Amino acid sequence: MDKTDSALSKILIIDFGSQFTQLIARKIRELGVYSEILSHNKSNKINLENVKGIILSGGPLNVYQDKKIKFDNTILKKNIPILGICFGHQIISKEFGGKVKQSKFREFGLAEVIKIKKSLLLKNFFDKKNKSKVWMSHSDQVTKLPRGFKTVAYSKNSKFAIIENSSKKIYGVQFHPEVTHTTKGKQILKNFLFVICKINRNWSSKQLKKKLINDVRSMVGNKKVICALSGGVDSSVVAKLLHEAIGKKLSCIFVNTGLLRKNEEIEVVKTFKKRLKMNLIYVNAKNIFLNKLKNVSDPERKRKIIGNLFIKIFEKYSKRVKNVEFLAQGTLYPDLIESKSVTGSQTSKIKSHHNVGGLPKKMKLKLVEPLKFLFKDEVRKLGLELKLSKEIINRHPFPGPGLAIRMPGNITKEKISILQEADNIFINGLKSNNLYHKIWQAYAALLPVKTVGVMGDNRTYEYMCLLRAITSEDGMTADFFSFNKEFMQNISNKIINNIKGINRVVYDVTSKPPSTIELE
Ligand code: XMP
Numbered sequence: 001m002d003k004t005d006s007a008l009s010k011i012l013i014i015d016f017g018s019q020f021t022q023l024i025a026r027k028i029r030e031l032g033v034y035s036e037i038l039s040h041n042k043s044n045k046i047n048l049e050n051v052k053g054i055i056l057s058g059g060p061l062n063v064y065q066d067k068k069i070k071f072d073n074t075i076l077k078k079n080i081p082i083l084g085i086c087f088g089h090q091i092i093s094k095e096f097g098g099k100v101k102q103s104k105f106r107e108f109g110l111a112e113v114i115k116i117k118k119s120l121l122l123k124n125f126f127d128k129k130n131k132s133k134v135w136m137s138h139s140d141q142v143t144k145l146p147r148g149f150k151t152v153a154y155s156k157n158s159k160f161a162i163i164e165n166s167s168k169k170i171y172g173v174q175f176h177p178e179v180t181h182t183t184k185g186k187q188i189l190k191n192f193l194f195v196i197c198k199i200n201r202n203w204s205s206k207q208l209k210k211k212l213i214n215d216v217r218s219m220v221g222n223k224k225v226i227c228a229l230s231g232g233v234d235s236s237v238v239a240k241l242l243h244e245a246i247g248k249k250l251s252c253i254f255v256n257t258g259l260l261r262k263n264e265e266i267e268v269v270k271t272f273k274k275r276l277k278m279n280l281i282y283v284n285a286k287n288i289f290l291n292k293l294k295n296v297s298d299p300e301r302k303r304k305i306i307g308n309l310f311i312k313i314f315e316k317y318s319k320r321v322k323n324v325e326f327l328a329q330g331t332l333y334p335d336l337i338e339s340k341s342v343t344g345s346q347t348s349k350i351k352s353h354h355n356v357g358g359l360p361k362k363m364k365l366k367l368v369e370p371l372k373f374l375f376k377d378e379v380r381k382l383g384l385e386l387k388l389s390k391e392i393i394n395r396h397p398f399p400g401p402g403l404a405i406r407m408p409g410n411i412t413k414e415k416i417s418i419l420q421e422a423d424n425i426f427i428n429g430l431k432s433n434n435l436y437h438k439i440w441q442a443y444a445a446l447l448p449v450k451t452v453g454v455m456g457d458n459r460t461y462e463y464m465c466l467l468r469a470i471t472s473e474d475g476m477t478a479d480f481f482s483f484n485k486e487f488m489q490n491i492s493n494k495i496i497n498n499i500k501g502i503n504r505v506v507y508d509v510t511s512k513p514p515s516t517i518e519l520e
Pocket of ligand 1: 400401441476515516518
């Protein structure tokens, strides 16, 4: 949220480049308060109207690297409550005459802070032994207390882990209250917002919707926007949001790759074109995809072919929309940070993920990415606020390359339809047994092996179906879901009895890692 909404009271977060800055904003939203993030090098342009508190984020810099830190320190003297986190804690210390030095022990990970004195910031923070678990990530530390400040708590390696100047309402914590590993971190933010800044709750999905719609309107004006709609949560929420914001100036393009779940294309057309009356360009590209994928069994080649074809088709059909200037995408915040490791270096490539997020730069369209500061659960809540059906909002994730990567080996029309049927039986079984929402993602896959079976008195020689159901927080790690025998037996019977082409069902009991969620 880096646009100003002058009507709302807010918390201003000054970002010094921490990977957790968006997490601070997210925690504040969770507490029902509006916040804005401003980069430290723009802090000389701050409009402090309606700012009820300032948070200085962490960051990779050293407080004495003056040239890199473009920070207008006069904001520290405006009588607005301030909370410094990690680097923010160090900068407060330096600005008020304390000292910061490289620590002998770099602290990364869990630590314990021990109470020295009472503080408004720390209401309900310490346990009965006056201790609290926190998450540290720093190599510099405060070595001399700034003028007018008191130490509130210390840790084994940080003498000044929490400091305050209570009369000026300035606070500094060496650790990160915004991460879940800091057990009572949210309590610190809560105390800062409501006890110290005395800000009122003013933020909800309803407010978020209003703000995003206004932002889209002022960005897009009278121009036209296209959006690649997949039927998944993120693109559906973006499409609905844009439709509310700009109505018929939005055109969605839905490409039926032929690799979708059973009846998916019918559902998408029914929801977006018939019910919501959006401009929807439906492209039936089943045969094109099938032809290009003929005899291709290498997973990466499949992914590349599908990704490239998708882009080509999207480009072709977007030309049919006259005077388009914008491309809307359902990029979420985790999508932006996913390719970076904790240290900021690139992670090794496991799979080339294809989704509409990878759409062509050469199309020279300006991007509209209204969800790019949000996390998945916030997008789901926004979707409900936009009155999208629970069916769409709570759908399991589905990969861009679709069934192609749930079918190791060659792809044929026959295999696709066998797989669609098996998947449909499995998913319906989960829904009717109230299991669907307990599972993060589930699907059926078709393995490229045939095995012998017996049905009636006859020998069969057919494909093997693999079922996968996992629990996860974010798809980065996963564990398999435990079903009871009766459920498994039921599903297995239904699949084998109803689908010609499958005579054996297996359940995948690997976690991620070592396996991935999809087979390819
Ligand atoms: P893996 O298989 O990498 O999957 O453990 C993690 C999550 O990402 C989804 N996935 C994709 N999503 N395009 C997408 O939009 C892709 O190419 C893609 N590949 C995997 C997968 O379904 C799971 O939720």
